[in-house]
Amino acid sequence: MKQWWWKILCILLLVYTVTGGFLLEVPALPIIQESIRNLYFHVCMWFGMMILFTISVVHAVRYLGNNRLRSDILSRQYAVMGIVFGVLGYATGIIWASFTWADPNSSTFASFGAIAKDPKLIGAAIALLIYFAYLVLRDSINDIDKRARVSAVYNIFAFAFLFPSIWIIPRLLESLHPGGEGNPALNPRDVDARMRIVFYPAVIGWTLLGVWIATLKIRLQLLKDKSVLEP
């Protein structure tokens, strides 16, 4: 394995996340109860997504500067991993919401209308759909250089749109989702000290896992495109 120390760190952190995340003590809150442990899994997916998208846009900007296809491949694979994390964050959020936001006296399906209108969910959906369009746009262009250039520019647009759609607009509107007044996961006064000792390692662990998978895909793609990269 190439540069293996951070891969071992990733494994150790995630093993700690799962063990500590299930067994260590958490604050007892009404309605949420033990499901607060989802902080170590659901929230980490969104943190990982944000970090992976940031890496992706950095490589997109670098491509526009150096015109090397290597940067384009890096940018694309990090964006794909970011999308995977975003979809997982959404899926885990659906499960969590259906047991904490939904009216316990009727079926989850009956509260769907109220939950689906939540501005945080719509914002996250818009952000993810813009990134889906990034992949569609890329694959619709056959010319390699043009594809790299157009998708690098689109990547910057998509990243810029993350800010209004998931950081700003949901905060201006009323929402069931916590975090209306800043970022609750990063605010030391909002997250219990008992949870922080698992939460921060969990964020690092899950992000490293995403980076690991992305680097594997990048190395495979670099091997495949060898003839184009080194003429």
Next chain:
Amino acid sequence: MIKKCLLGLLSLCSAVILFAQDNGQAQMADTMRGSGKIYVVVAVVLAILLGLFLYLVRLDRKITKLERDNRIINS
């Protein structure tokens, strides 16, 4: 080599299971049966996680080998 290791691990596991059964009659609440059996869930999730890591590590090594072969052919 890998097969031998796996076989060794498997026999070790069966020994642990036998040991657990011996103890089960005398003592009802050992670690795995205490605290609402949450430890069983932790063990299951850890097993899945470790399986995924094993898969990733093997994939990583395969790609490393591919890269090395590619370099040898080209030089």
